[in-house]
Amino acid sequence: MILPKEVYKYHVDAMKEVTKERLKAVTSILVSQPKPENDNSPYYHLAERYNVKVDFRPFIEVQAIDSKEFRKQKINILDHSAVIFTSRNAVDHFFNICKDLKVDVPADMKYFCISEQTANYLQKYIVIRKRKIFTGTRTPAELIEVLSKHKDEKFLFPCSNIRKDDIPNYLATNGFDHSEAILYKTVASDLSDLADISYDVIAFFSPSGINSLFVNFPEFKQNSTRIATFGPTTAQAAIDADLLVDIEAPLPEAPSMTGAIEVYIKKLGN
Numbered sequence: 001m002i003l004p005k006e007v008y009k010y011h012v013d014a015m016k017e018v019t020k021e022r023l024k025a026v027t028s029i030l031v032s033q034p035k036p037e038n039d040n041s042p043y044y045h046l047a048e049r050y051n052v053k054v055d056f057r058p059f060i061e062v063q064a065i066d067s068k069e070f071r072k073q074k075i076n077i078l079d080h081s082a083v084i085f086t087s088r089n090a091v092d093h094f095f096n097i098c099k100d101l102k103v104d105v106p107a108d109m110k111y112f113c114i115s116e117q118t119a120n121y122l123q124k125y126i127v128i129r130k131r132k133i134f135t136g137t138r139t140p141a142e143l144i145e146v147l148s149k150h151k152d153e154k155f156l157f158p159c160s161n162i163r164k165d166d167i168p169n170y171l172a173t174n175g176f177d178h179s180e181a182i183l184y185k186t187v188a189s190d191l192s193d194l195a196d197i198s199y200d201v202i203a204f205f206s207p208s209g210i211n212s213l214f215v216n217f218p219e220f221k222q223n224s225t226r227i228a229t230f231g232p233t234t235a236q237a238a239i240d241a242d243l244l245v246d247i248e249a250p251l252p253e254a255p256s257m258t259g260a261i262e263v264y265i266k267k268l269g270n
Helices: 005-015 042-050 067-073 088-100 116-124 140-147 166-173 209-218 230-238 255-266
Strands: 028-031 053-056 060-064 080-086 110-113 132-135 154-160 177-188 200-204 224-229 245-249
Touching: 028 042, 042 053, 042 255, 060 088, 060 209, 067 088, 080 088, 080 116, 088 116, 088 154, 088 177, 110 116, 110 140, 116 132, 132 140, 140 166, 154 166, 166 177, 177 209, 200 209, 200 230, 200 245, 200 255, 209 230, 224 230, 224 255, 230 245, 245 255
Parallel strands: 028 053, 028 200, 080 110, 080 154, 110 132, 154 177, 200 224, 224 245
Antiparallel strands: 060 177
8 A cells, every 4th residue: 555655754753663562473353343244254264374363343333313313404315316325334224214204215216336245235125136226346436437427317325424525526526416315323332341451453444443442442552552454544544543553454465454464464473
């Protein structure tokens, strides 16, 4: 990952402060996400391969807004001809609010999904083979390319109170007819039971996870704890919180968090 110059300078300066204590072998990892449902998760392979304890704990929770709060946004779902989904959470909360409001989504509604996985998830609520569904490959930029070919639609963008700017900024700056509907909130989980527990590595995947750490533990001191981050925005959030980022993902040779952690463990000679 190529970091901005000011971030890179921070890392150069910070690495001068690295001590032998920070370079000790990794024996425990806390992953700030839910425990994988699949027993074949690469985290389990990592734990077995290097005799490392790996625990999972979501640092953030998603809470639905109720129909009363939604109505305050003065958005009529049926005024729109297409819906943009960037996550499974968006899918769930869109159809749940429709149910609460007794809104029957028309069969000719079009769906624009950030990935095939998100598109396939729609079958939880609709018969997807009978609907018009358009997909990107994986990233907002790829979905934007798909959206650019459908400028005549009136789009609804269901999202959280915390979301990335890529898609809404593109819609606004390019004159798309669209509405942004906040259907759920991302809030810090209660982590009070972790107060007296320490880990060699804590892995973060979003700025919200970093925020949750300090909401729960305002006086958190990093000391010898290594911080792993996924993506430049998460790394920047950690740095803004005066944390030293030891493990950055994705790497050219390791596109996943587990891969980046493994590269780090190998360097330490676990």
